[in-house]
Amino acid sequence: MxxxxxxxxxxxxxxxxxxxxxxxxxxxxxxxxxxxxxxxxxxxxxxxxxxxxxxxxxxxxxxxxxxxxxxxxxxxxxxxxxxxxxxxxxxxxxxxxxxxxxxxxxxxxxxxxxxxxxxxxxxxxxxxxxFPEDIFKNNDAELCKDFALLTKGRTSVSISNTNVIIGDNFFAEDGAEAECATFNTMMGPVYLGKNSSVWEGSNIRGSFALGEHSQVKMGAKIYSATTIGPYCRVGGEINNAVIWGYSSKGHEGYLGNSVMGEWCNIGADSNNSNLKNNYADVRLWDYPSRNYRETGLQFCGLIMADHAKCGINTMFNTGTVVGVGANVFGAGFPPNFFPDFSWGGAQSMQEHKFNKFLETTERVISRRDHRKFDEVEKRILETVFELTAAYRK
Structure with a gap:
């Protein structure tokens, strides 16, 4: 079967x-x-x-x-x-x-x-x-189920006694390291993947999962229902967010009620809003209807697709969707929908030159010895570039 x-x-x-x-x-x-x-x-x-x-x-x-x-x-x-x-x-x-x-x-x-x-x-x-928001909405429930599945009948490896672990719902895989960090498992489990590391002064509240070879930088504040996938580096403040893998949010700044794809980078001191000033429900860009869709959520932040990036001090408004290969930078709030392979910000936006995008992507992926940017990957991205041309207009 x-x-x-x-x-x-x-x-x-x-x-x-x-x-x-x-x-x-x-x-x-x-x-x-x-x-x-x-x-x-x-x-x-x-x-x-x-x-x-x-x-x-x-x-x-x-x-x-x-x-x-x-x-x-x-x-x-x-x-x-x-x-x-x-x-x-x-x-x-x-x-x-x-x-x-x-x-x-x-x-x-x-x-x-x-x-x-x-x-x-x-x-x-x-x-x-x-819908994209279903990922962070259901992340706590799925994290708890996966924790039970992966740890059943197994014993966590020991981590340094410089850490404080509150509660018993903690599991570290082989090679996981942490020093001078606080893990609170009273609200949900904490899972550290193989060869992951949590640096000094980090405060983490479960439910939380850290993927293999990922790092939490010094002084990070991470709240419940958060997943950091494999080969990521994160810092600052993160709440109810899912980062899929091979991505970085390595500096101060807030990411909340959000989903971030692979090979993404968030610049230093960048923030997303997850609550409107009038406390109204949030709308998200919907590709099939080419319009904004009611989510029924009061808290909804950033949806960022693969290979997207933003410069330092970027401010994302509540309910922002950033497409594949987009590069966001500049002063002010960029639009709530930033199309795939677009380049710019609040002041202006243009099409990201595809050959320049490929050059950057090849550099990014080549930093991981076990991942290759081959012709199959290039054809996928070329097809997505063609499929999304109408949204850039």
Whole structure:
């Protein structure tokens, strides 16, 4: 049996985050959605996604296949219902296909609409990621579930006695280091990944996860429901934010109620607002409608897609969306929607020259010995550049 994580319409409503990845490759909690299913079911996984991503995120069809909606996060009820499915049977909730078991012949003609017609109804609630803000909204719940999954039956490595750990919900993987830091686990677990480090004077309140090889710099203040993915460096003040990986927010400044993709950089003393002065609900730019969408949230900060950057002292207004490859800088508040591959700020904005963007990206990725900026990556970004041209106009 092989797991195949498929994209449905959520990949459109999750833009710009899904221009560069399948839905199931999004990180929420400690793991990506695909990694969660793989660990729960003890199986390998592949992706059924849009054409420009399929070479990087390969599809592998076996004799027996379990297709799972990439936007759906596993829980005990879903796992039980999916394990009961027989070949050809599908599971749905309202108009959302959750999962289906298919042989190799039927897998090659996978059709969501056709499968929904005969699918078995599932009545219980579950976490499904439909919009970018759903990631930070549900991060606390998913972080707690992932912590239990990853640490069950295991013992944390010891860390220095210069630290203060409040409560018992703390786990450090091999190679994790911390000195003179405070970890409060009374509100949720704290997880330190392999070879991660927390520097002196940091104050961290769970739920919190730090990915492998990531660093929390001196004096950082990090609040609950925050995930820092692998190979990141962070500092300053962070609250209920999810940083996927290979990104830096290394200096003072505030990041809250936000999602930040991979290969991003936030300049020193940059801040985002997460609450409007009139306390009204926040709207976010919506790619399918090319308009602003009501989130129903009073607290909503910054959504920043892969390869985006901002200069020092950047001020992001409440509910700002920054697209793939954008470069934001200058005085004043930039617009609440900063299109993909745009360059500038509040005073002016122009198209980021794609060849210059590639030069910068190659330099950034080359700093990681285990990651390569190959032709597949370049083609993905070139396709995204073409797909987003209309938004820059």
């Amino acid at each position: 092989a797991i195949i994580l498929f994209d449905d319409n959520a990949r459109n409503t999750l833009l710009p985050l899904t221009f560069t990845r399948p839905v199931a490759d999004m990180r929420i909690g400690i793991l990506t959605i695909a990694e969660k299913w793989g660990k729960h079911l003890g199986l390998g996984f592949s992706y059924f996604t849009t054409a420009h991503l399929q070479q990087k995120f390969a599809l592998h069809i076996n004799d027996d296949n379990l297709f799972i909606n990439g936007a759906v996060c596993p829980d005990d009820g879903l796992l039980e219902a999916i394990n009961k499915l027989q070949e050809g049977e599908a599971l749905k909730r309202d108009k959302k296909l959750i999962a289906v078991k298919l042989n190799s012949a039927n897998a090659k003609s996978f059709d969501i609409d056709a499968l929904l017609k005969s699918a078995i109804g599932y009545q219980s609630d579950f976490i499904s990621i439909q």
